[in-house]
Amino acid sequence: MSIESTGYQTGFGNEFATEALPGTLPVGRNSPQRVAHGLYAEQLTGTAFTAPRHQNRRSWLYRIRPAAMHGEFQPFAHERFHNAFGAGPVTPEKLRWDPMPMPPAPADFVEGLYTVAGNGGPDLGTGVGIHLYAANRDMQGRFFCDADGELLVVPQQGRLHIETELGVLDVEPQEIALIPRGIRFRVTLPDGDARGYVCENFGALFKLPDLGPIGSNGLANPRDFLISNAAYEDVEGGFELLTKFQGHLWRADIDHSPLDVVGWHGNYAPCKYDLRRFNVIGSISFDHPDPSIFLVLHSPSDTPGTSNVDVAIFPPRVLAMQDTFRPPWFHRNIASEFMGLVHGEYDAKAEGFAPGGCSLHNCMTGHGPDAATFEKASAIDTGKPDYITDTMAIMFETRAVIRPVAQALEAAHRQRSYPACWMGLRKRFDPRG
Structure with missing residues (x-):
């Protein structure tokens, strides 16, 4: 069973109206005494009722059955997917992992x-969970809902057909999908195998960043965000609804599809x-701007100018600044950085960072280009532009330390020799000039 896409509307944060059956949407009111076609009216709110109008997010749904109709929730075991980030020591070491292996047995999106x-958690209303997925079968007879945070899904290998309560998203590598908190959905895999990254945002909802001195154009344009049109299925049967709530999974029987x-x-x-539609901003004279110029989405915090989490990308671009070290410089940040490589090669690493892999550089941990990249960048002719092509990397940057969990630290695909890639940087100091 599969719901097909009925197309998209464009814009981010706009008010939309869409119906899969003519005459469904009421005119001039949200909750009429009798909804057309015998449907139920249900409001889904993602912010406080009294949030300022420009920040308020909510949708009215007109559905075959209310979301309250399902069996009793019972715990559902999934030891590899959680929010138990712990309170013990966190290593300041630079960490990197190879791509996560595909599962040896059949596994759907949730199982993968x-x-x-x-850091943080749903009980605190701040922070993020950073996850990977590796799946090789469709979700069958199962629907999933994350009540803890919104999900930013970044495919790296294989397309995803994401059927949600509000419509369908067909997503391929170098695209991202944003699924709001509380939305029920099902994932099928058109290519059989799929792998990628997931950022679970517990804090304020993702929004487009303000552009400030950049002006009215640049970075991610609102018109390039595609919102699903309404699509539904009226199916009865024996299904299960999995819900993530307060860091744990729960299961309930449901006798119909909630995608109604x-x-x-x-x-x-x-x-x-x-992500390929991102309008890159950069220097055309000298020096290397901060990576905030690559910001796609951000979740604001309670501190002005500081995000709960930023989502940045490093796409194809032209480096034209003269007499400047063009790759990312050596740096230590107050922020903590998790990076994934979606496609191609990353310009700050000569080898070892493969598509599907990831790295973690926490607060004040020194990092930057490896020895081979440094030598190459120090010798190039900066009188000519450098065209960086066929690449796409993504970064989740947070104001709080990102705490790696035990299974990731102990994983066989963790690169334990990763810190050694900087040991080839030789002493170059010469007091004579």
Whole structure:
């Protein structure tokens, strides 16, 4: 069984209205006494009712059955996917992993989720969970909902067909999908195998960053975000609803498909974005701007100018600054960085960082280009532009330390020799000039 896409609307944070059956949406009111076609009206809110209008996110759903109709929830075991980031010591060491192996046995999207690190939690209303997924079968007879945070899904290998209550997202590598907190969905795999990254945001909802001195254009354009049109299925049977709540999974029987929203209107909805449409901003004179110029989405914190989590990318671009070291410089940040490589090669590492792999550089941990990259970048002719092509990396940057979990630290695919890639940097100091 599969719901097919009925197309998309464009924009981020806009008010949308879409119906899969003509006459579904009420005119001039949200909750009429009798909804058309015998449907139920249900409001889904992602922010406080009294949030300022420009921040308020909510949608009205007109559905065949209310979301309250399901069996009793019972605990569901999934030891590899959690928010138990711990309170013990966190190593300041630089960490990197090879791509996560595909599962040896059949595993769907939920079964293939694997927690790497995180901070905060749903009980605190701040922080992130950082996960990987590796799956090789469709979700069958099962639906999933994350009540703890919104999910930013970054495919690295294989397409995802994501069927949600509010419509369908077809997502391929170098695109991202954003699924709001509380939305129920099912994932099928058109290519059989799929692998990628997931950022679970417990804090304020992702939004587009302000552009400030950049002006009115640049970075990710709102028109390039695609919002799913309404699509529904009216199916009865024996299904299960998995819900993540307070860091744990729960299971309930449900005798119908919850993907039964016939029409909806509002601004709280799944969307997707093609990272290749990002409008890169950079220097055309000298020096290397901060990586905030690569910001796609950010979740603000309670501290002005500081995000709960930033999502940045490093896409194809032209480096034209003269007399400048062009790769990312050596640096130590107050922020903590988790990186994944979606496609191609990353320009700050000569080898060892493969698509599907990831790295973690925590607060004030020194990092930057390896020895081979440094030597190459120090010798190039900066009078000519450097065209970086066929690449796409993504970074989740947080204000709090990202705590790696035990299974990631002990994983066989962790590169324990990773810190050695900087040991080839030789002493170059010469007091004579």
